[in-house]
Amino acid sequence: MDQFEQKVSVDMRISIVIPVLNDEEYLKILLDHLARQSLPADEIIVVDNGCTDASVTVARSAGATVIVEKIIGIPAAAATGYDNATGDIIVRCDADSRPPADWLEKIDKKFVEDPTADALTGPGFFYDLPLGTRSIGSALYAVGYFFLLGSALATIPLWGSNMAFRSTLWNEVRERVSRTGTSIHDDLDLSCAAHQSFVLKFLPTLRMGAAGRVFLRPRGFRDSSRLALNTLMRHGGIKGIFDRWQSVLRLN
Incomplete structure (x- = not known):
């Protein structure tokens, strides 16, 4: 039995999905963090989205299941991972995520204690930003993502x-x-697809370390904002925002 199969809780099976494209160094550290979880996952799925480095070898050597998705892009890679997950709870993170040791335990506990919750998310902190800007950058991103996008979605993104x-x-x-x-x-x-039928919740204590690529990459924040606008346009644009809020107000 490998390290990812030593499950403590019998309440629900947990599957982790990690889309990967040439992330071997990040992936090594992430899998080490996942191996030290107080509540280990039942399965870890690494989706190979066209890797030409040693990411697949790293994943397999750590006991993860590797699935290939040839269509390049996180939407295809993530969806393929979810399709193949066997758990009652599907957990998603990125190769550069750095989960605390109690991350999965908190997820399991919340879903067990709160049957109304269909999905959970939490805040992050950018561990690789310069020390003086780390807290500010993390706070600004949280406000932009969870408050501004949450306002557009009329739910928790x-x-x-x-x-x-x-x-x-x-x-x-x-x-x-x-x-x-x-x-x-x-x-x-x-988030948009799940809005009408499911309850998405924000758990403040579900913190996650993440790489600050959006700040460190040239035009990273601009590009990320453009993708957000494209996504909202796919779900109705301004009319979609109006319809989602109308639906929420009608339910309340």
């Missing part, structure tokens, strides 16, 4: 570096999400 959802949610929305291209945010797309 799931963040792909740190999110989990019940398999029942995925089975319902799998045909509504995009599975092609690189021009949208897959996590935001999933």
